[in-house]
Amino acid sequence: MARLTIAEALRQAIREEMKRDESVYCIGEDIGIPGGWGGAFTVTLGLEKEFPDRIINTPISEAGFFGVALGSSLVGLRPIVDVQYGDFLFCAMDQIANQIAKLRYMSGGKIKTPIVIRAPVGVTGRGAQHSQMMEPFFQCLPGIKIVCPATAYDAKGLLKSAVRNENPVMIFEHKLLYGAKGARSEPGSIDASSEIPDEEYLIPIGKGTVRRQGTDITIVATLLMMHRACEAAEIVEKEGISVEVIDPRSLVPFDWEIVKQSIAKTGRLIIVEESPRRGGIGAEIAATVAEEMLDFLVAPVKRIAAPDTPAPFSPVMEKFYVPDTVRIVQAIKEMMSISS
Amino acid sequence: MKCGYSKEQLLEFYRKMVLIREFEERVKFLFLEGIMPGTIHQYQGEEACAVGVCSALQRGDIITSTHRPHGHCIAMGMDIKSMMAELFGKQTGCCKGKGGSMHMGDIEKGVVPAIAIVGGGIPVATGIAFGFKMKKQPRVAVCFMGDGATNEGTFHESLNMASIWNLPVVYAVENNFYGASTHVSLVMKVEKISERACAYKIPGITVDGNDVIKVYETACEAVERARKGEGPTLIELLTYRITGHSRRDPALYQPPEEKKKALENEPIKKFSEFLISMDITQEELEKIRETVKEEIEDAVKYAMNSPDPLPQDTLNDLFV
Ligand SMILES: Cc1ncc(C[n+]2csc(CCOP(=O)(O)OP(=O)(O)O)c2C)c(N)n1
Ligand SMILES: [Mg+2]
Numbered sequence: 077m078a079r080l081t082i083a084e085a086l087r088q089a090i091r092e093e094m095k096r097d098e099s100v101y102c103i104g105e106d107i108g109i110p111g112g113w114g115g116a117f118t119v120t121l122g123l124e125k126e127f128p129d130r131i132i133n134t135p136i137s138e139a140g141f142f143g144v145a146l147g148s149s150l151v152g153l154r155p156i157v158d159v160q161y162g163d164f165l166f167c168a169m170d171q172i173a174n175q176i177a178k179l180r181y182m183s184g185g186k187i188k189t190p191i192v193i194r195a196p197v198g199v200t201g202r203g204a205q206h207s208q209m210m211e212p213f214f215q216c217l218p219g220i221k222i223v224c225p226a227t228a229y230d231a232k233g234l235l236k237s238a239v240r241n242e243n244p245v246m247i248f249e250h251k252l253l254y255g256a257k258g259a260r261s262e263p264g265s266i267d268a269s270s271e272i273p274d275e276e277y278l279i280p281i282g283k284g285t286v287r288r289q290g291t292d293i294t295i296v297a298t299l300l301m302m303h304r305a306c307e308a309a310e311i312v313e314k315e316g317i318s319v320e321v322i323d324p325r326s327l328v329p330f331d332w333e334i335v336k337q338s339i340a341k342t343g344r345l346i347i348v349e350e351s352p353r354r355g356g357i358g359a360e361i362a363a364t365v366a367e368e369m370l371d372f373l374v375a376p377v378k379r380i381a382a383p384d385t386p387a388p389f390s391p392v393m394e395k396f397y398v399p400d401t402v403r404i405v406q407a408i409k410e411m412m413s414i415s416s
Numbered sequence: 417m418k419c420g421y422s423k424e425q426l427l428e429f430y431r432k433m434v435l436i437r438e439f440e441e442r443v444k445f446l447f448l449e450g451i452m453p454g455t456i457h458q459y460q461g462e463e464a465c466a467v468g469v470c471s472a473l474q475r476g477d478i479i480t481s482t483h484r485p486h487g488h489c490i491a492m493g494m495d496i497k498s499m500m501a502e503l504f505g506k507q508t509g510c511c512k513g514k515g516g517s518m519h520m521g522d523i524e525k526g527v528v529p530a531i532a533i534v535g536g537g538i539p540v541a542t543g544i545a546f547g548f549k550m551k552k553q554p555r556v557a558v559c560f561m562g563d564g565a566t567n568e569g570t571f572h573e574s575l576n577m578a579s580i581w582n583l584p585v586v587y588a589v590e591n592n593f594y595g596a597s598t599h600v601s602l603v604m605k606v607e608k609i610s611e612r613a614c615a616y617k618i619p620g621i622t623v624d625g626n627d628v629i630k631v632y633e634t635a636c637e638a639v640e641r642a643r644k645g646e647g648p649t650l651i652e653l654l655t656y657r658i659t660g661h662s663r664r665d666p667a668l669y670q671p672p673e674e675k676k677k678a679l680e681n682e683p684i685k686k687f688s689e690f691l692i693s694m695d696i697t698q699e700e701l702e703k704i705r706e707t708v709k710e711e712i713e714d715a716v717k718y719a720m721n722s723p724d725p726l727p728q729d730t731l732n733d734l735f736v
Contacts, residue, residue, distance in 0.1 A: 105596065111669030112597030135567035135603035136534045136595050164533065167568070201454045203516040205532045259664040388730050389516030390505030391453045396727035 081255025104158025177219030209351035233279030290320035459487035461658035468631025485530035535568025545585035564595025625653025
C-alpha cells in the first residue's frame with residue numbers, strides 16, 4: 077500500500093500498462109521532455125526515461141496527433157493521447173467526433189479503435205479558454221466512452237481499464253484533484269489521494285459507487301463536485317438530514333442502476349455539476365429519471381450547475397460561477413423543507 | 417542622430433521596452449507573492465519584437481495576440497492601469513475582469529482580446545485583413561504567434577488564404593526556440609520558420625528579434641507592402657524567453673549555457689549599448705527607467721484599490 081495522488085496514480089497506471097503491453101504508447105505535447113513537467117500536470121513525468129521510444133512528444137498540432145493516434149490504433153497500437161487542457165479537444169474535433177467516434181460503426185463493426193484520450197478539466201483561475209468542463213460536449217457523441225475519476229484509487233483502476241478497452245475512452249481529470257507537486261501545483265487543490273494496493277486491480281467502466289450512504293436525498297456528482305457534495309452531506313448530517321452521494325465515475329456508459337436504487341430509497345435527487353446548466357450532465361440524468369422514475373420522486377429534481385456563460389477570470393466571478401458547498405447545502409435544505 | 421533616427425524616437429523604443437520589462441518583473445513578483453491570482457505567461461526577453469513591430473503600425477491597424485500578450489498590449493499603447501487591473505480581475509480592468517492575463521486586449525487600441533488557444537488567432541487576423549480588403553480600407557492586420565503555433569493547421573490554412581486573396585496581413589512569428597518545454601528542433605525540420613512562407617508564395621524574412629531597430633525596419637516594409645495592397649508577409653523574429661514558460665516554471669529544459677548567452681544578448685541590454693554608442697547617457701536611460709517604475713507603481717495602486725466586479729456580473733456581456 078502506498079498513498080498516491082491522482083497524478084501519481086495515473087502515472088503508475090500508465091507505467092504498468094506500458095510494461096504489460098508493448099503496443100501501449102503515450103502521445104502529446106511536452107509529455108516527456110527532460111527538465112520539463114511531464115505534461116501540463118506531471119502525469120507522465122519521468123516516463124520517457126523508462127520508455128524512450130513510447131513517450132512521443134508532438135508538435136502543437138492537435139488535429140494532427142489525434143489523427144495519428146487513430147491511424148496507429150488501426151494497425152495494432154494502443155495510444156494514450158494527452159491534451160494539455162480539455163479545451164484544446166476542440167482543435168481536434170473532426171478527428172475525435174467524425175473519425176474516432178465513428179470509424180468502427182461505419183465499418184460495420186469490422187475494425188477496432190482502442191484509443192485513450194486524457195483531458196484535464198476544471199474552472200481554475202485561467203479564464204474562458206482553459207477552464208471548460210468538456211464532458212457535456214462528448215456525452216452526446218455516440219461511439220466514445222467517458223470516465224471521470226474523482227479519487228486516486230479510481231483514477232488508476234479506470235485508466236487501466238480504459239487502456240485495455242477495445243473502444244475509444246475519454247478520461248476527464250480535474251486540475252484541482254491531481255495533487256501535482258512543485259511548480260505545477262495548483263492553488264485551491266483538494267486532497268484526492270488514496271491508498272493504492274500493491275496488487276493489481278481494475279475498475280470497470282460503467283460502474284458507479286456510493287460515496288456516502290443516506291436515506292433522505294440522493295446527490296449525483298463527479299470529479300470536484302463529488303467532493304463538494306460529500307462536504308455538504310457532512311454539514312447537513314449534523315442537522316439530521318441524511319444524504320446519499322453517488323459518484324457514477326463513468327458517464328458513458330452510465331450506471332443507471334445505482335442511481336435508480338438510491339432514488340427508490342430517497343425519493344429526492346440533486347445533480348451537481350461544474351459545467352453550464354443547459355444541456356449538461358444533469359439534464360441527461362434528470363430527463364431519464366423523469367421518464368423512468370417519476371413515481372418515486374417526492375420533490376422536483378434539482379440541478380446545481382454553473383451559469384450558461386463561459387468561465388470568467390476574476391476570482392470573485394469565478395467563485396460565483398462554480399457551485400460550492402454552500403449552494404449545495406442550501407439546495408438540500410430547500411428540498412427537504414418543501415417535501416417533508 | 418547618425419543612425420538616421422531622432423533621439424526622441426530611439427528613446428521611445430527604449431521606454432516602451434523598459435515599460436514591458438518592468439511591468440513583467442513587477443507582475444512576476446506580485447504573482448509569486450501570491451497577491452495576484454490566475455496564471456501568467458511573461459514576455460521578458462522578447463520586448464524588441466512587440467515594440468519593433470507595433471511601432472510600425474498606425475491608428476486603425478489591428479493585432480491579434482497570444483497566451484503571452486502583455487508585451488503586445490503595452491507596445492500597442494494600452495493603458496497599463498487597466499492591464500494591471502485586469503490581472504487582478506478588477507472591474508476597472510480592460511476586460512472588466514472577465515478575461516485575465518491570457519485574454520488581455522482593448523479593441524479601441526487595436527488589440528483583439530488575446531487568444532490563448534495556440535494558433536487560434538491566425539485565422540482571426542487573416543479575417544481582419546480580409547475585412548479591411550473587402551471594405552477597401554488602407555488598414556493592416558498583424559498576427560503575433562510563437563514558433564510552436566506554426567505547427568498548427570490554422571497557420572497553414574491561413575497563410576494560404578492570405579496568399580490567394582492577397583490580404584493586408586503581417587504574420588509576426590516570435591521564435592523563442594521553445595513551445596512550452598519543447599525545443600523547436602524536436603518539432604520541425606526547417607531551419608528557418610520563414611522558409612514555410614514559400615510554400616504559400618509569401619515573402620518570408622528572418623531577422624534578429626532582439627534588435628529593435630531591425631525589427632522595426634523589417635516590420636515597416638511588410639506593413640507598407642500590405643497597406644499598398646501587395647499582400648501578406650511572414651517575419652520570423654529570433655528571440656529568447658529569459659523567464660519561465662508560465663507561472664512558476666523554472667525552465668530546467670533550457671540549458672544553462674544557452675540561458676547565459678541569451679542574457680548577454682537580451683534586447684534591452686543590447687539596445688542600451690547601442691544608445692550609449694549614440695552618445696545618449698546612462699543617466700538619461702536611468703531616468704527613463706525610474707519614470708517607468710513610478711508609472712507601474714501607480715498602476716499597481718490603481719489596480720489594488722479598484723473595486724472587484726459583482727459576483728452577478730458573471731451573467732453580463734454574453735450577448736449584445
Ligand atoms: C491549441 C493549444 N494547444 C496547446 C496549448 C498549451 N500551450 C500554451 S502555450 C504553449 C506553447 C506555445 O509555444 P509558442 O507558440 O512557441 O509560443 P511561446 O509560448 O513560446 O510564446 C502550449 C503548448 C494551447 N494553449 N493551445
Ligand atoms: Mg515559442
